[in-house]
Amino acid sequence: MENNNTPLIELRNISKSFGETKVLRNINLTINRNEFVTLLGPSGCGKTTTLRILGGFESPTSGEVYFEGKDISSVPPYERESNTVFQSYALFPHLDVYDNIAFGLRIETLEKREYPNVELTKKEKIKKFFYNKTKKYTETEIEEKVNAVIKLVNLTGMENRSVTNLSGGQRQRVAIARAIILRPKILLLDESLSALDLKLRKDMQYELKELQRSTGITFVFVTHDQEEALTMSDKIVLMKDGNVEQQGTAEEIYNEPVNRYVANFIGDSNILSGKVIDSRHVEFDGEKFLMDETNFPDGTEVDVMMRPEDLDIVYPSKGKLTGVVDSIFFKGVFYEVDVTLDNKRIVTIHTTDYIPAGKKVGINFDTEDITLMEKMK
Numbered sequence: 001m002e003n004n005n006t007p008l009i010e011l012r013n014i015s016k017s018f019g020e021t022k023v024l025r026n027i028n029l030t031i032n033r034n035e036f037v038t039l040l041g042p043s044g045c046g047k048t049t050t051l052r053i054l055g056g057f058e059s060p061t062s063g064e065v066y067f068e069g070k071d072i073s074s075v076p077p078y079e080r081e082s083n084t085v086f087q088s089y090a091l092f093p094h095l096d097v098y099d100n101i102a103f104g105l106r107i108e109t110l111e112k113r114e115y116p117n118v119e120l121t122k123k124e125k126i127k128k129f130f131y132n133k134t135k136k137y138t139e140t141e142i143e144e145k146v147n148a149v150i151k152l153v154n155l156t157g158m159e160n161r162s163v164t165n166l167s168g169g170q171r172q173r174v175a176i177a178r179a180i181i182l183r184p185k186i187l188l189l190d191e192s193l194s195a196l197d198l199k200l201r202k203d204m205q206y207e208l209k210e211l212q213r214s215t216g217i218t219f220v221f222v223t224h225d226q227e228e229a230l231t232m233s234d235k236i237v238l239m240k241d242g243n244v245e246q247q248g249t250a251e252e253i254y255n256e257p258v259n260r261y262v263a264n265f266i267g268d269s270n271i272l273s274g275k276v277i278d279s280r281h282v283e284f285d286g287e288k289f290l291m292d293e294t295n296f297p298d299g300t301e302v303d304v305m306m307r308p309e310d311l312d313i314v315y316p317s318k319g320k321l322t323g324v325v326d327s328i329f330f331k332g333v334f335y336e337v338d339v340t341l342d343n344k345r346i347v348t349i350h351t352t353d354y355i356p357a358g359k360k361v362g363i364n365f366d367t368e369d370i371t372l373m374e375k376m377k
């Protein structure tokens with residue numbers, strides 16, 4: 001039942017425990033064709049475990065993995081339509097760039113050609129593989145494919161280099177080339193860019209995104225870097241302690257975070273405690289403010305979030321809030337100004353104007369820039 005409305009891959013009610021330790025708690029996740037999905041969250045929140053379950057390297061304690069509408073929970077990694085680039089890259093040190101990339105084609109060939117319709121155990125396959133020298137692709141065909149992929153990942157001219165003396169970024173591109181040459185439907189990438197320096201990482205972010213667009217392969221990318229997630233993803237899945245806190249586009253998560261954790265993880269934010277008065281009013285900082293319509297019931301205690309770039313500094317008499325500038329830091333494109341409000345709470349504002357510390361200021365914002373969030377338990 002392969003059609004374009006069926007999600008490519010789904011996790012349904014996935015939980016995972018290692019012994020007594022619960023690592024994933026009822027994860028539900030839908031990944032569509034051609035999507036660039038990022039699993040984002042702090043160390044230990046369960047990103048790698050989720051990726052390993054998608055790839056079949058780990059089986060869930062409960063729940064199912066669906067691929068194109070079929071339950072593949074018990075299908076082993078080598079029979080899945082996914083390919084994984086591990087953080088360590090795991091290249092073959094005795095092979096050069098070309099042979100590392102060609103490796104998968106040579107193997108796949110041997111297994112698939114001889115026994116197209118026969119169910120074999122993994123052991124049998126490996127055994128047959130060593131006895132069977134028939135190839136699906138000739139070396140000329142392999143050369144064509146390898147050269148095309150080498151061009152795609154910008155490694156032209158490096159074919160005969162040993163992988164042991166490549167830079168981190170180059171090694172990574174070999175690992176990606178080796179994975180995409182098999183034309184998997186899904187590419188799973190675990191913290192693939194974290195070992196690179198900032199400049200190279202930015203270049204690779206761009207290249208990876210381009211690669212995803214040009215190949216149409218669905219990417220599931222793991223990172224703990226929020227900026228990387230914002231730049232690259234069609235969909236961000238933000239995790240915490242084995243839960244998915246929120247999933248959505250970068251804009252949705254940035255503009256409509258569901259709670260304090262999400263707001264703090266993605267971007268800078270000011271969060272004040274408040275209370276919903278009615279569908280158009282919220283109270284915080286001892287005052288009542290007009291806001292866009294909300295669905296929170298009257299009287300709900302909420303966290304009120306405002307992004308630093310949505311706050312404007314104005315004359316004290318013109319401000320919805322007033323306070324005194326506490327500190328100002330030049331950040332390149334803007335100044336980061338901390339203002340201590342009259343009630344001693346501090347808010348951060350991004351502005352292109354220089355405002356000296358000690359100055360009394362007013363703060364203004366639009367009603368639509370007030371985001372109400374559920375209080376966290």
Ligand SMILES: Nc1ncnc2c1ncn2[C@@H]1O[C@H](COP(=O)(O)OP(=O)(O)OP(=O)(O)O)[C@@H](O)[C@H]1O
Binds near residue numbers: 018021
């Ligand atoms: N094989 C295992 N046995 C026991 N505990 C494990 C095992 N694998 C992972 N864990 C635990 O599960 C939790 C989630 O691990 P996971 O590797 O998925 O986190 P992560 O989000 O990828 O973190 P990081 O950003 O540090 O890579 C951690 O507390 C980890 O210690």
Ligand SMILES: [Mg+2]
Binds near residue numbers: 047048049
């Ligand atoms: Mg990890």
